[in-house]
Amino acid sequence: MNDAFLKSYQTLREVYVNGAFSSIALNKTLYNCKNRDRALITKLVYGVLDNDIRLSYIISKYVRKFPKGDALLFLKIGVYCLTDLSLPVYAVVNDVAELSKLSGDRHIVGFVNATLKAVSQNAKQPVEYPTDPDEYLSVRYSYPVWAVKKLVKDYGRDTAAAIVSHSAENKAVARFVYPTTAEQILQRYGIHAENTCFDDAYFVKGSLPSDSADCTFQSLSSIAIARICARSTPQSGTFLDCCAAPGGKSVYVKQLKPDLQVTSCDIHPHRVALIESYAHRMKVEIETVCRDMSVFYAEWQRSFDTVLCDVPCSGFGVLDNRPDIKLFRENKDISELMKLQYSILNNCAEYVKVGGNLIYSTCTIFDNENGQNVRKFLKEHPDFTYGEILLPEISSADRRGFYQFLPHKEGMQGFFVAVLKKIR
Numbered sequence: 001m002n003d004a005f006l007k008s009y010q011t012l013r014e015v016y017v018n019g020a021f022s023s024i025a026l027n028k029t030l031y032n033c034k035n036r037d038r039a040l041i042t043k044l045v046y047g048v049l050d051n052d053i054r055l056s057y058i059i060s061k062y063v064r065k066f067p068k069g070d071a072l073l074f075l076k077i078g079v080y081c082l083t084d085l086s087l088p089v090y091a092v093v094n095d096v097a098e099l100s101k102l103s104g105d106r107h108i109v110g111f112v113n114a115t116l117k118a119v120s121q122n123a124k125q126p127v128e129y130p131t132d133p134d135e136y137l138s139v140r141y142s143y144p145v146w147a148v149k150k151l152v153k154d155y156g157r158d159t160a161a162a163i164v165s166h167s168a169e170n171k172a173v174a175r176f177v178y179p180t181t182a183e184q185i186l187q188r189y190g191i192h193a194e195n196t197c198f199d200d201a202y203f204v205k206g207s208l209p210s211d212s213a214d215c216t217f218q219s220l221s222s223i224a225i226a227r228i229c230a231r232s233t234p235q236s237g238t239f240l241d242c243c244a245a246p247g248g249k250s251v252y253v254k255q256l257k258p259d260l261q262v263t264s265c266d267i268h269p270h271r272v273a274l275i276e277s278y279a280h281r282m283k284v285e286i287e288t289v290c291r292d293m294s295v296f297y298a299e300w301q302r303s304f305d306t307v308l309c310d311v312p313c314s315g316f317g318v319l320d321n322r323p324d325i326k327l328f329r330e331n332k333d334i335s336e337l338m339k340l341q342y343s344i345l346n347n348c349a350e351y352v353k354v355g356g357n358l359i360y361s362t363c364t365i366f367d368n369e370n371g372q373n374v375r376k377f378l379k380e381h382p383d384f385t386y387g388e389i390l391l392p393e394i395s396s397a398d399r400r401g402f403y404q405f406l407p408h409k410e411g412m413q414g415f416f417v418a419v420l421k422k423i424r
């Protein structure tokens, strides 16, 4: 049996059946597989998840009764290989038919084989997509239709189409604690690297040691937010990271301004432990606290120069790394998230000193979770006004009060940031 197909199937099953995060499930698989299979497994796993709606639509055109469970998964893998990868048709049909024997059901094997043969005969023909414009974007680019409608409302149809049609490459970014040592470390591990807009971070292909205190994987969005936070805080001031786990931003803020007193909170004890182990690995000292940050703690009132609320969100800005978000998030989740986001922002505003900054960030692109929360906050808190995003590396965002990063525009993950200054 084709090992790359088998491992891809097992990984996809973890995501579809057991609800595993795609990035975590894939990393586990890649850790235990042959080097030569890595690229294909990554392509197959991310490709099937990212194209899920379109693959189901194509399958629906070839079957009388829409399949479920493993039969559907075998077909998604096969149809993705036939329509999106230039693998030989006979090999795909044979390999997936072989894979389908894992079901132990000869009806499934026959059904998968016959359906893939039928798809393969038309694989190069254009697909007839739905004519309704929202349905078209949803099926063509495998984006949930409720999310398409939201984006059309927030940005207009042209930008919504640009957002959903953008296929971001999942590029790993390594950040180096001492930028002058980057070249030496990259050479030592034989890593190919490209510059990013930040002088201490590179796009990298290859693996770096996971226990090093000198370099770490960190997304450009996380680097940007941490830099904004550090620059908004006086040299030996106080910084509170309210939703801090696994600690990427807290640790970097402390590295950028070692004299800061950094306090990092999270609601879950096991996630506070993640902050602690990351801080330990990176050799920085930060205070960690396990707290529900939607609840008021009087001892922190007006105590911090900068408070970061990097709140839980729908994650539609990080689909390059987590395409499974498109499968499992539902429209009704957004209103629940908005309530939680607002209650954290509203409560943590109390902890900002007069003259200090409250920084609100998410890794999503829906106005409900971003601008709408901030506008409501400013309306209800006349003691706050827009401050300034200090990010000269990205001129479109620099010196604005708030900014929505969009992958097709800035070429990085979609995220939102607002700097809110406490004026009295």
Ligand SMILES: C[S@@+](CC[C@H](N)C(=O)[O-])C[C@H]1O[C@@H](n2cnc3c(N)ncnc32)[C@H](O)[C@@H]1O
Pocket (backbone or CB within 6 Å): 222, 242, 243, 244, 245, 246, 247, 248, 249, 250, 265, 266, 267, 268, 271, 291, 292, 293, 294, 310, 311, 312, 313, 344
């Ligand atoms: C977007 S993640 C934060 C990422 C983090 N800032 C970083 O850069 O590594 C959101 C975090 O908020 C935490 N969280 C959710 N509800 C919370 C609450 N009520 N109080 C504190 N933390 C909460 C989650 O456990 C999760 O770790």
